[in-house]
Each structure stands twice: as C-alpha cells, then as structure tokens.
Amino acid sequence: MGMIDQYIYDGTFEGFLSAVFEVYERKPLVVKIVSERIATENFFDEEHTIYTDQVKADRVWKGIQTKIGKKAGDWIYRAFLSEKPDRERVLLRIIKKGFLGHRVTEDYADVDVLRLSNLVKMVGREKHRMDAFVRFKLTKDNVYFAEIEPDFDTLPLNAIHFKNRYADQKWLIYDRCRHYGVYYDLHKISYVKLEVSKDINTSEAAPFYFTHDEMHYQDLWKNYFKSTNIPSRKNMRLHLQHVPRRYWKYLSEKQP
Amino acid sequence: MNFERIKEKLNILADAAKYDVSCSSSGSKRANKNKGLGDSSGMGICHTYTEDGRCVSLLKILLTNHCIFDCAYCVTRKSNDIKRAAFKVQEVVDLTINFYRRNYIEGLFLSSGIFKNADYTMERLVAVAKKLREEENFNGYIHLKSIPGASDELMREAGLYADRLSVNIEIPSEKGLKLLAPDKKREDFIKPMQKVKNEIIQYKSEKKLIKSTPVYAPAGQSTQMIIGASGETDAEIMYTSAYFYKQFKMKRVYYSGYIPISYDERLPSIGTEVPMMRENRLYQTDWLLRFYGFDIRELLNKEHPNLETDIDPKLSWALRNLEHFPVDINKADRRMLARIPGIGMRSVHKIIQARRYRKLNWEHLKAIGISINRAQYFLICDSATFETKDRTAAQLKSLIIGTSGSKWRGAYSNQLNLFGSNAPLTTS
Incomplete structure (x- = not known):
C-alpha cells in the first residue's frame, strides 16, 4: 500500500x-x-x-x-x-x-x-430557509436578536442578505451549533465569538432580556398565523415538507 | 398601542383576507435606499407556511370587512352575519413595520371591503402605502388591491407606492358574474387593469428617456379566479386566463378552489370538498403556457374541454400526440425537450449544457434528475436499451399511472372503489 x-x-x-x-x-x-x-x-x-x-x-x-x-x-x-x-x-x-x-x-x-x-x-436551500426562518426579538439594548441552528454553515451568506435588508436597525444572529454570531452595528457587520445562555428562550427569562412590546408582537404574529390558515384545505404533509420539524424550535408562530 | 384591540381586529381582518391566494413577494426591483428599512430586490421569501401548506410571505389583511356589495361567493358580503372591524391607517403601518423588523414578513398585502364607494376605499389603501414609503422609508414589498371602479388618478398614485396591483375577476365568465354578483360589472374590473397596464407601458418608455422617472408597480399586476363556484369548464377558465395574460400583460393569474362559505343555493353547499386537484391541474396548465411554450389551443379545445385529472396536462398532451415521439435527447431543440413528459425546465437547461460535452445516456439523465418513469417512453438517448414496443396511448397511460406515486393517488383509489371495479378511469 x-x-x-x-x-x-x-x-x-x-x-x-x-x-x-x-x-x-x-x-x-x-x-x-x-x-x-x-x-x-x-x-x-x-x-x-x-x-x-x-x-x-x-x-x-x-x-x-x-x-x-x-x-x-x-x-x-x-x-x-x-x-x-x-x-x-x-x-x-x-x-x-x-x-x-x-x-x-x-x-x-x-x-x-x-x-x-x-x-x-x-x-443554497438552507441559506434561503435561514433568510426566511430567522425570527428577531427586540432586546432591551435595542438590538434585534435571533438564533439559528442551520444544517450547514450558512451564516456568512445570510449576513449579506440581512445587512441589505435591515440597514437601520442593530441586529445579531447567533449560530448555536457553531458558537459564533454576526453583529451589525448600523455601519458594518462583524463576526463575533460568543456563548449565549440557553435560558434566553424560556418564558421566565424572556422579560429580563426582551422589551415589553416584544411579547405582544410575538403574540400578534402567532394569532395572525392561526387566522390566515384555511382548515378545510389542511395538508400537514405539504406543511412539513416546507417547514420540517427541526426548524420549529425558533419559529415564534410554532411555539405553544 | 392597545394590543388586545389590535389582536381582535387582526384576527377578523386576516381571516377575511385569506381567500386571496396570491402571496408572491418576488419580481420587484426595489432595493434598500438611504439606509432605510427593507429590500425587495431579491427573490421572494416564504417566511412560514400555514397548515394547509400555503406560503406566508406577506401580512395579508383587509383594511375593513365592511362592504356595500353582496357577492354570493364572498365571505365579506353585506348580507353575511359576521363580526365587522376596521383598521386605522396608522395601525396597519405599525403592524407592517414591526412584523417586518422581526423578519416575519416580506411586506404588506392590503385589500379591503368596499365602504362608501370605490374611490373612498382606494384612497385609504393608497394612504397606507404612501405613509410606509414616505414616512417610514420602507422598501419592503407592498401589494395593493385595485378597487373595481376606482378612478384613474388614484390608480396612478397607487402604482407609485405599490410593487404590485391586482383586481380579482373572481368569476371566470360573464354569465357566472351576473348570477353571483349582480351589482358588479365586468367593466369595473377591467378599467383599473387597463389603467395599470397603460401606466406600466408609459413608465417603460419614459424610463428610456428620463432616468429619474418614478418607478411604477415594478412587480406588475395579477388577478385571481375562483374555481368550481360557477360551473365553467377548464377550457373556459384557461382561455379567460390566456386572454388576461395577453391583453393586460398579467404577471400571474391565480386559481382558487372555491371554499364553501354560504348556504346560498346558487353555490356548492357547505361541506363540499375544495377542488384542490383541479386547482393543481390548472396551475400546471398555466405553467405550460408561461414557461414551456405551449399554446392554450393545444391543451384545451372543443374536443378536450376539461383537463384529465389522473395525469398531468403535459403527459395528457403527449399521449394525444404520440407522432411527435420519441424525441432524441442529444439532438432535439429546447422546445421539444420541454415537451417530453417527466422533464422540467431545469432539467432541459442541464441537458442542453451537459450534452455539449458528451452524448447523454440513461445514467446521465437519471443523475440530472429527470423522472425516468414517465420520460422513458418518450425519448431515445445514447444507450442500447430502449422502449421498443409500440404501445397505444391507453396502454402507456396505465403503465405510467401503475408505476407512479401521485400525491393524488389516495383520492383516486377512493373514486375507483366507488365504481367497484378495476376498469381504468375514463375522463370526459
């Protein structure tokens, strides 16, 4: 050999x-x-x-x-x-x-x-999904914060998309699998190494991190998601094909 | 903001708007400017999907569900005993901006019941769009409904702020409209469409001369027809559709299977199944017209006024025109490649690129991703093994149906059981 x-x-x-x-x-x-x-x-x-x-x-x-x-x-x-x-x-x-x-x-x-x-x-498909499935929450520091766990390392590609779109708000997207994030400070994007506590997603901790209105908007969005559904056309197979379960974790409309 | 009150309105006015199927957010070229909010220059994004599998891309709501009309097919009709609500202009603006900033949506799709009169209603829709663009520096997507009968001036202004405008003709034929919406006139739908079409043409010609010409409805206009409420054949529906594509340069015509919402005896009764398979076949036909180079007369005509339900319209056409097959995959032009059942436009593109480097055989075609199961009977390639048997259209059809896993198959076996035999299903 x-x-x-x-x-x-x-x-x-x-x-x-x-x-x-x-x-x-x-x-x-x-x-x-x-x-x-x-x-x-x-x-x-x-x-x-x-x-x-x-x-x-x-x-x-x-x-x-x-x-x-x-x-x-x-x-x-x-x-x-x-x-x-x-x-x-x-x-x-x-x-x-x-x-x-x-x-x-x-x-x-x-x-x-x-x-x-x-x-x-x-x-490309995963990048497109992240462009769609990112859900920002407004923190008390006035930063729109989102977490993702993409199947592939798509965040560098998503960063460009979000920079073009949210030019007038500060945002941070954190990849929980790969332990890094992208932060936009109204001028440029930078890559940041950080650990984000897991409790940030619990309903007890939320009022500590996020603004008061934030909870209301999540609630409105959840309601909208329900109202816009047509029960007589229900097709869960198609639904799951578009929104596989592994992405539900960070989708506010999918939270109980 | 009074969140409880907003929530109540949102529930009523989103529920009332959901029968409009369009949710497209693509086709605009509005990029982010002056470091404002939003960008709709890229491809459309579906931020989530409802449990019925429809894309949620826009905040789709009515400004109000108060309406002076009494169209039988519409949930918002005057005589319907439902809760009514109305948003204030500023409330819609706030909702849109706050949803957009959280990346829930690509933008707003605003429609409305008609209150007072057409212009009064249209004015308020325009006011929302104007506020979003001018006060919020919002560059996300805006789709406004053109209210039938609205004045030319308002339609002109609407297009300056909106990316897309649409009027739903709803009922494919004039006789159907007379039956189900006697207060509405076809001219009222056509007038704003004509105005928008002319404005777009004018914008395009002025843009060539003057660069700063303000952009007008960059994502064009669309319309929608309800399927299965008023007895039209597939041919009647698709000829109407072809007419609108041609006459008004529509970007899209949508087909919406009628969802029974009324005990009115002119309409299918509550509990009737939504014709989802028919809707799907109409969309496939629409695609064949727009992207595959088919002429409507080839697909639907006097002899074939309705689409076959158990096979897709391209396969159906191929089985009626077997003299064009088999097609040589290594020689045929784009037009003929696109007509082979089981080959989509993406595969056509890949085949054309790949065959420049070598002759393609079954292995290559499989790797490229064509559906061999359907395509094998209609093509020859660089392989020694072929389908050589001379089969009739009926034999081919049963062979293909027998081996394919159609998503409608469940629906089919039920229907077959009704007849209590294994006889192949014949369609009219």
Missing part, C-alpha cells in the same frame, strides 16, 4: 485554499486534504500540517475567479460551507479540472460537477 499525504488544515476556507496552494507547490502523488476537526491518526498516511496563509489563499482564490470563473468561485465557496466530509476531495478535483479548462459549472454529466452542483443546491 502506497503512502498517502494528508494535508491537515484548520477548517477555514482560507485554510483550505492554503492547502490547495501547497498541493500545486509540492505536487504530492496522492493527497487528501483533511480538516483538523475530522483528522484521525492513520498509520499508513503521512501527515502534514498546513498553516493558513492569507497571501497563498488569496492567490488561489484569484486564480479560481479569473481562470475558472466567478460563478465557479461562488459555487466552490458555497459547497465548502456544506461541511460535508467529501467536500475537500470533491473541491480539489473540481479546482484541478477547472484549471485544466474543464467547464465545472456546466458539465452536469461529470460525477464531480454533479456532486458540486448538488452541494451548492443544498447549501
């Missing part, structure tokens, strides 16, 4: 691009790019730690955008956000094919292109 080179990076997109840079630089025969979160020691593989290097990452990113195309760049980034275990393998192959002149956003009969387009679709 031949040696496989394992390039272990920090799990960030820049880190991944740095690893791609090293692949072109060192030209290993067989290589696997692995996020350090997933990497396990393997007797047969030779491990190399890849340090995230902004300059190298930028060079690869620029190369992708100019040689393979802007759309391909966007797809590669989105597919990366899927966090799927095969993402590094698929994306490295896509990047290699792309640099050889292969049209990686068009050839749907190619296995890698098909996988890429599926990952992009999955991430």
Whole structure:
C-alpha cells in the first residue's frame, strides 16, 4: 500500500485554499486534504500540517475567479460551507479540472460537477430557509436578536442578505451549533465569538432580556398565523415538507 | 398601542383576507435606499407556511370587512352575519413595520371591503402605502388591491407606492358574474387593469428617456379566479386566463378552489370538498403556457374541454400526440425537450449544457434528475436499451399511472372503489 499525504488544515476556507496552494507547490502523488476537526491518526498516511496563509489563499482564490470563473468561485465557496466530509476531495478535483479548462459549472454529466452542483443546491436551500426562518426579538439594548441552528454553515451568506435588508436597525444572529454570531452595528457587520445562555428562550427569562412590546408582537404574529390558515384545505404533509420539524424550535408562530 | 384591540381586529381582518391566494413577494426591483428599512430586490421569501401548506410571505389583511356589495361567493358580503372591524391607517403601518423588523414578513398585502364607494376605499389603501414609503422609508414589498371602479388618478398614485396591483375577476365568465354578483360589472374590473397596464407601458418608455422617472408597480399586476363556484369548464377558465395574460400583460393569474362559505343555493353547499386537484391541474396548465411554450389551443379545445385529472396536462398532451415521439435527447431543440413528459425546465437547461460535452445516456439523465418513469417512453438517448414496443396511448397511460406515486393517488383509489371495479378511469 502506497503512502498517502494528508494535508491537515484548520477548517477555514482560507485554510483550505492554503492547502490547495501547497498541493500545486509540492505536487504530492496522492493527497487528501483533511480538516483538523475530522483528522484521525492513520498509520499508513503521512501527515502534514498546513498553516493558513492569507497571501497563498488569496492567490488561489484569484486564480479560481479569473481562470475558472466567478460563478465557479461562488459555487466552490458555497459547497465548502456544506461541511460535508467529501467536500475537500470533491473541491480539489473540481479546482484541478477547472484549471485544466474543464467547464465545472456546466458539465452536469461529470460525477464531480454533479456532486458540486448538488452541494451548492443544498447549501443554497438552507441559506434561503435561514433568510426566511430567522425570527428577531427586540432586546432591551435595542438590538434585534435571533438564533439559528442551520444544517450547514450558512451564516456568512445570510449576513449579506440581512445587512441589505435591515440597514437601520442593530441586529445579531447567533449560530448555536457553531458558537459564533454576526453583529451589525448600523455601519458594518462583524463576526463575533460568543456563548449565549440557553435560558434566553424560556418564558421566565424572556422579560429580563426582551422589551415589553416584544411579547405582544410575538403574540400578534402567532394569532395572525392561526387566522390566515384555511382548515378545510389542511395538508400537514405539504406543511412539513416546507417547514420540517427541526426548524420549529425558533419559529415564534410554532411555539405553544 | 392597545394590543388586545389590535389582536381582535387582526384576527377578523386576516381571516377575511385569506381567500386571496396570491402571496408572491418576488419580481420587484426595489432595493434598500438611504439606509432605510427593507429590500425587495431579491427573490421572494416564504417566511412560514400555514397548515394547509400555503406560503406566508406577506401580512395579508383587509383594511375593513365592511362592504356595500353582496357577492354570493364572498365571505365579506353585506348580507353575511359576521363580526365587522376596521383598521386605522396608522395601525396597519405599525403592524407592517414591526412584523417586518422581526423578519416575519416580506411586506404588506392590503385589500379591503368596499365602504362608501370605490374611490373612498382606494384612497385609504393608497394612504397606507404612501405613509410606509414616505414616512417610514420602507422598501419592503407592498401589494395593493385595485378597487373595481376606482378612478384613474388614484390608480396612478397607487402604482407609485405599490410593487404590485391586482383586481380579482373572481368569476371566470360573464354569465357566472351576473348570477353571483349582480351589482358588479365586468367593466369595473377591467378599467383599473387597463389603467395599470397603460401606466406600466408609459413608465417603460419614459424610463428610456428620463432616468429619474418614478418607478411604477415594478412587480406588475395579477388577478385571481375562483374555481368550481360557477360551473365553467377548464377550457373556459384557461382561455379567460390566456386572454388576461395577453391583453393586460398579467404577471400571474391565480386559481382558487372555491371554499364553501354560504348556504346560498346558487353555490356548492357547505361541506363540499375544495377542488384542490383541479386547482393543481390548472396551475400546471398555466405553467405550460408561461414557461414551456405551449399554446392554450393545444391543451384545451372543443374536443378536450376539461383537463384529465389522473395525469398531468403535459403527459395528457403527449399521449394525444404520440407522432411527435420519441424525441432524441442529444439532438432535439429546447422546445421539444420541454415537451417530453417527466422533464422540467431545469432539467432541459442541464441537458442542453451537459450534452455539449458528451452524448447523454440513461445514467446521465437519471443523475440530472429527470423522472425516468414517465420520460422513458418518450425519448431515445445514447444507450442500447430502449422502449421498443409500440404501445397505444391507453396502454402507456396505465403503465405510467401503475408505476407512479401521485400525491393524488389516495383520492383516486377512493373514486375507483366507488365504481367497484378495476376498469381504468375514463375522463370526459
């Protein structure tokens, strides 16, 4: 059995691009790019730690955008956000094919292109769901606060959407799975590492964190949701297809 | 704000507005400006779905359910003994803004019962939209109902603040309208539609010359018809629809299965099932007209005045026109690809891109995501195995129905049981 080179990076997109840079630089025969979160020691593989290097990452990113195309760049980034275990393998192959002149956003009969387009679709759908399912609550500090637990790491994509939409209010969206948030302060968005207490969602704690009117608006929204329903057309299968149960947790209209 | 009173009004006026099926929030190009609130330049967003599976994108309410008309099909009709309420202009503005800031909605869909007269009502709808745009710097989506009979001046003003305008014709035929809404005249519906259409045309031509021309109803206009209340055939409904698309450049025509709300003997009685499957087939037909390049005469005509209920209208057309098949997936043009049962427009697009690089076979088509079950009898590709048997339309239909899991299947087996045999269901 031949040696496989394992390039272990920090799990960030820049880190991944740095690893791609090293692949072109060192030209290993067989290589696997692995996020350090997933990497396990393997007797047969030779491990190399890849340090995230902004300059190298930028060079690869620029190369992708100019040689393979802007759309391909966007797809590669989105597919990366899927966090799927095969993402590094698929994306490295896509990047290699792309640099050889292969049209990686068009050839749907190619296995890698098909996988890429599926990952992009999955991430896009989840991003769209988060754009829809975020429910802001107004805190006493006058910040609109929301929590999410998306299947994929879509928050960087959602941040742009919300910045365009809520330009005149401060907001913070917190990803409870990945323990980071995006905060908009009326001027710019910034990424923040933070822990948010779990009790913020309990009805006992709510009056401590949120404004008095907040509860009333949630109540009005819940009432609206009920009044706008047409019982004689009830179709729970369709309902669940659109709003799967795992998203109910943060939807105010779905609270008892 | 008196939340208890607002809650009561909201319950009454949302309940009364829910029979309007449109909830679209797409198609506008209104971006956020001056760091204000909201943006409706992207694609539409459904923020939640009701238990009947309908998208909730807009705060859909009536300004009031007081009405001087007595249309039999309408829950708000004058003679109906229900609770009445009316919002103040400012209350609607506050609700919209506070819901929008919490990301509950994409915007407002405001309609109204007609109180006093058409212009008086329209004026108040316009006042809400104006306040939202000018005082709140609101760039979210606004859909206003055009009140039948409203003056040209008010319709002009409405379009300056709203993204979409709509008048529901409700009853597809003139004879039906006469029967169910004798106080209403068809011209009254047509007049505001005509005005909006002309304004949009004028806006488009002026915009070319003067960049600062104020935008007019950027998401266009739409209308709605009630299905199954007044006895029209599918052909009558869809020809009316095609006429409105063409004549008034409608963005959408909606079809709403009649929900019995009255003991009036002119209408289906309470307890009658909502014709949801029929509604679905009409939407499929609408899609074929708008996106698949079909002409209405190909789908519905004298010989076929109604759609088949057990199969979709594209398959139905294909079975009546077997001489066009099989289609060669590697050679056919976009138009013919779009006509193959089991292939949607997304797949057509992928096929056209992918076949530039290689000849496509069954494996490729499966991976692209076409419905092989239906498509296999209508196409050839780069594979040695094909459907070679020469089958009749009836044989193909029973083969396809036998292997497909239609969402309406439950409804079908019930109907079949009624006849107590396994004879294939014939449709008129």
